[in-house]
Amino acid sequence: MSTIRITGGTVYDPANGINGVVKDICIDGSRIVANVEGGRTIDATGTIVFPGGVDVHTHVAGGALNFARGLVPENQRAARKFLHGVNRRAGIGGMTPTTFATGYLYAGMGWTTVNEAAVPILSAKHTHEELHDTPIVDKSCLVLMANNEIVLDLIEAGEVERAQHVVAWLVWAAKVYGVKAVNPGGVAAWKWGKNASKLHESIAGYKTLTPAAIISSLAKIIEDLKLPHPLHLHCNNLGNPGNIATTIETMKVLEGRRAHLAHLQFHAYGGEDWPSMRSGAVEIADAFEKHPNLTTDAGAVLFGDAVTITADGPWQHMLHQLTGRKWGNLDVENETGCGIVPYVYRDRHTVNAVQWAVGLELLLLIKDPWRVYLTTDHPNGGCFWRYPEIIRLLMDKEFRKEQIKQLSENAQSRIVLGEIDREYTLFEIAIITSAGPARALGFSQKGQLGVGADADVTIYPAKATDDGMLFTYPRYVLKGGEIVVEEGEIRAVTEGKEFIFRPGYDEQIEEYIRPLFQKVYTMSFENYPVEIERVRGAEVITK
Amino acid sequence: MKNRADFIVYWGGNPAECHPRHFSKYTLTQKGKFVPEGRKGRTMVLVDIRETPSARAADIFLQIRPGKDFEVVTTLRALLKGQRVNEAIVAETGTTVAQLQDIVDRMKRAKFGVIFFGMGLSMTRGKHMNSGAILMLAAELNAFTKFVCMPMRGHGNVTGADVVLRWTTGYPFGINLSRGYPRFNPGEFSTVDLLVRGDNDAALILGADPGATMPQPGIDHLARIPTIVLDPKVTHTSRLARVHITTAVTGISAPGTAYRMDEIPLPLRPALKSPYPTDEEVLRRIRKAVAAKPAWEPAPYEGAGIS
Numbered sequence: 121m122s123t124i125r126i127t128g129g130t131v132y133d134p135a136n137g138i139n140g141v142v143k144d145i146c147i148d149g150s151r152i153v154a155n156v157e158g159g160r161t162i163d164a165t166g167t168i169v170f171p172g173g174v175d176v177h178t179h180v181a182g183g184a185l186n187f188a189r190g191l192v193p194e195n196q197r198a199a200r201k202f203l204h205g206v207n208r209r210a211g212i213g214g215m216t217p218t219t220f221a222t223g224y225l226y227a228g229m230g231w232t233t234v235n236e237a238a239v240p241i242l243s244a245k246h247t248h249e250e251l252h253d254t255p256i257v258d259k260s261c262l263v264l265m266a267n268n269e270i271v272l273d274l275i276e277a278g279e280v281e282r283a284q285h286v287v288a289w290l291v292w293a294a295k296v297y298g299v300k301a302v303n304p305g306g307v308a309a310w311k312w313g314k315n316a317s318k319l320h321e322s323i324a325g326y327k328t329l330t331p332a333a334i335i336s337s338l339a340k341i342i343e344d345l346k347l348p349h350p351l352h353l354h355c356n357n358l359g360n361p362g363n364i365a366t367t368i369e370t371m372k373v374l375e376g377r378r379a380h381l382a383h384l385q386f387h388a389y390g391g392e393d394w395p396s397m398r399s400g401a402v403e404i405a406d407a408f409e410k411h412p413n414l415t416t417d418a419g420a421v422l423f424g425d426a427v428t429i430t431a432d433g434p435w436q437h438m439l440h441q442l443t444g445r446k447w448g449n450l451d452v453e454n455e456t457g458c459g460i461v462p463y464v465y466r467d468r469h470t471v472n473a474v475q476w477a478v479g480l481e482l483l484l485l486i487k488d489p490w491r492v493y494l495t496t497d498h499p500n501g502g503c504f505w506r507y508p509e510i511i512r513l514l515m516d517k518e519f520r521k522e523q524i525k526q527l528s529e530n531a532q533s534r535i536v537l538g539e540i541d542r543e544y545t546l547f548e549i550a551i552i553t554s555a556g557p558a559r560a561l562g563f564s565q566k567g568q569l570g571v572g573a574d575a576d577v578t579i580y581p582a583k584a585t586d587d588g589m590l591f592t593y594p595r596y597v598l599k600g601g602e603i604v605v606e607e608g609e610i611r612a613v614t615e616g617k618e619f620i621f622r623p624g625y626d627e628q629i630e631e632y633i634r635p636l637f638q639k640v641y642t643m644s645f646e647n648y649p650v651e652i653e654r655v656r657g658a659e660v661i662t663k
Numbered sequence: 664m665k666n667r668a669d670f671i672v673y674w675g676g677n678p679a680e681c682h683p684r685h686f687s688k689y690t691l692t693q694k695g696k697f698v699p700e701g702r703k704g705r706t707m708v709l710v711d712i713r714e715t716p717s718a719r720a721a722d723i724f725l726q727i728r729p730g731k732d733f734e735v736v737t738t739l740r741a742l743l744k745g746q747r748v749n750e751a752i753v754a755e756t757g758t759t760v761a762q763l764q765d766i767v768d769r770m771k772r773a774k775f776g777v778i779f780f781g782m783g784l785s786m787t788r789g790k791h792m793n794s795g796a797i798l799m800l801a802a803e804l805n806a807f808t809k810f811v812c813m814p815m816r817g818h819g820n821v822t823g824a825d826v827v828l829r830w831t832t833g834y835p836f837g838i839n840l841s842r843g844y845p846r847f848n849p850g851e852f853s854t855v856d857l858l859v860r861g862d863n864d865a866a867l868i869l870g871a872d873p874g875a876t877m878p879q880p881g882i883d884h885l886a887r888i889p890t891i892v893l894d895p896k897v898t899h900t901s902r903l904a905r906v907h908i909t910t911a912v913t914g915i916s917a918p919g920t921a922y923r924m925d926e927i928p929l930p931l932r933p934a935l936k937s938p939y940p941t942d943e944e945v946l947r948r949i950r951k952a953v954a955a956k957p958a959w960e961p962a963p964y965e966g967a968g969i970s
Binding site for chain 1: 665666667688689695696697774775802805806808809811825826829830831832833834835840842843844845846847920922925926927928929930958
């Protein structure tokens with residue numbers, strides 16, 4: 121590694137309050153420093169300098185995504201191809217890119233850190249293998265917890281303290297960074313073909329346990345364990361008309377505890393049924409503003425092909441019945457499950473048009489960009505490599521209004537997007553794509569360009585390309601001080617790190633879990649935890 | 664399955680002999696969280712063309728005529744939807760409408776049903792259409808109750824190979840990298856088709872013994888071309904290969920990962936040491952030697968939309 125000076129570029133570094141200032145960024149090794157002598161100089165005159173992008177919620181690795189790859193070979197055939205080269209592995213882009221292509225695509229767009237949002241403990245070994253095969257970007261991942269029956273039984277019995285030790289043990293067993301809750305109780309109920317869409321009603325298979333109890337208990341446990349990232353919550357009742365009531369009630373149930381509400385777009389629908397479905401973004405944004413304990417990501421939808429993959433099994437069965445398209449379902453013993461349905465969002469389809477608008481409305485209506493981040497819940501709402509399209513829609517109200525005109529009058533009457541005049545500034549884009557998500561994830565060394573930060577820097581041309589996109593082709597991307605992309609070409613393929621958090625817990629808890637595990641699971645207890653040696657590139661954080 | 668399945672179908676497979684731990688570890692005899700009675704709390708149906716030792720474990724054995732799997736599955740799907748079926752046509756499958764209606768009724772009454780299908784379904788007349796039909800049957804049953812469906816895979820770590828190829832290339836098998844990027848076309852690029860047509864001019868064989876299972880023209884081709892085999896033991900393939908590199912046995916004297924049929928990875932920890940290198944070591948050394956040669960870039964193929 122060497123020293124690099126980036127000179128002449130207009131720097132946007134919101135974490136350090138720098139809003140469009142022409143200044144030099146100096147790099148020594150893998151860190152940003154105050155000054156360097158000699159070394160390489162990158163002339164960034166006339167460009168925009170951003171901290172490397174951070175994706176707070178994406179699905180790029182693991183059993184569910186890999187199942188999806190197998191389910192849609194026709195998508196792979198139509199997708200962008202990556203030829204193997206001297207330092208580049210062959211691969212396929214598209215909706216469910218192969219691991220190597222995922223690294224090239226994220227880095228090629230200027231994103232340098234990604235958070236894989238759904239890991240079952242039973243197949244965590246697999247997720248880590250895939251993450252290791254995802255080059256260039258740094259990674260973290262979240263373990264699925266809100267349908268883990270050992271945890272659920274403890275919450276039902278009111279043994280929250282013991283549950284806390286179990287959760288901590290499970291986090292370390294899976295070698296993950298944080299905790300995700302998907303449709304709390306609903307995935308467990310799905311093992312009986314049921315769902316849990318009412319927060320205060322007991323869950324199928326349980327006497328008194330409710331989704332609300334799971335949510336509040338887990339949020340407390342995560343806070344008490346001092347995990348860097350708060351509970352990452354996929355609310356109940358995803359995708360259903362009128363689900364704003366559930367989402368707003370969820371905010372109340374959290375009682376001021378920190379949480380990150382994932383892909384809020386899918387939880388912001390008004391109306392009572394499909395014919396009356398409309399945007400609920402105004403209500404959701406209002407409620408969200410009143411809860412400063414919360415952060416969220418958009419989960420925006422773009423028209424075109426997508427593959428929906430979620431641990432929310434019951435919703436996926438419903439989507440399969442709705443669309444008649446292919447459906448894959450996986451139940452992961454007593455922990456979680458997942459469903460996969462390929463999907464096309466059509467602009468002439470009223471429901472899809474509302475979904476498209478709601479994602480943008482939330483990004484525009486929530487005033488504080490530090491609390492709402494750019495995602496498409498890849499590949500659910502659209503592919504991550506289409507983020508530049510969303511950025512354009514956020515920054516250009518005239519373009520946005522033209523797009524709205526393409527929708528049917530019926531769809532236009534159900535949304536508020538046309539009435540919003542806000543345009544994102546470059547400073548705000550740097551927040552929602554990098555500084556904000558880095559802060560929510562607790563990565564103090566990411567999403568900023570201050571002295572001591574990781575030297576993850578993206579240099580974009582200041583002029584949009586012919587198709588109106590500003591962020592598609594960075595001129596340079598530096599990851600950990602190495603130039604990985606230069607003039608739109610992958611130059612170096614580095615290995616990213618994987619961040620893992622080790623919470624504190626009573627070692628005796630293992631003896632509590634062991635007999636319960638042996639009773640219901642089908643593998644030996646010794647094989648359950650991921651051995652740390654198996655996570656290559658691991659960087660363990662403790663507090 | 665262990666904790667919930669109260670209705671279990673094995674179709675076109677003989678787990679008692681081919682997956683001997685399946686009944687005792689996962690499906691039949693275990694006491695489950697929601698099936699506390701164990702075997703008594705579960706109903707097992709075996710569908711096959713002959714009475715195998717697995718039939719002894721079954722509550723209901725449905726013997727069907729060879730090559731009639733697709734017709735039987737389709738009749739079950741029709742009955743499930745309440746459609747009328749022709750008794751005479753059903754009789755050609757070796758079953759009766761009453762038998763199949765009974766199975767459909769039991770399926771609908773189940774709390775958690777599961778269908779396992781083996782090569783007796785997926786590799787006989789109808790092939791992938793049979794697999795498609797039985798997967799649809801399971802999907803459609805979810806309109807009534809919870810049902811899942813899973814193939815019973817062959818021996819060895821075939822699931823693991825499937826899984827790794829999917830994340831590295833996007834496809835599970837039948838992959839061609841000759842244009843510098845992965846292409847998938849079973850029937851064209853699958854091993855048996857390449858060998859029988861004689862398309863490949865070298866072969867590197869790992870964890871398989873095609874010399875014992877492939878059609879004769881394929882075996883003849885393997886003997887004709889430079890074939891390299893990595894295997895701990897002498898096999899039909901190693902006998903006809905130009906080079907046989909003896910490797911350590913994964914799981915006994917080499918570490919690794921094996922995937923269960925449900926794609927759950929299990930760590931393999933060696934109990935013994937081996938004087939032989941592992942498959943991975945051999946492949947790494949071959950790769951290093953190849954990398955030392957001048958780089959080979961495939962000629963770009965016009966019109967493929969390559970980046």
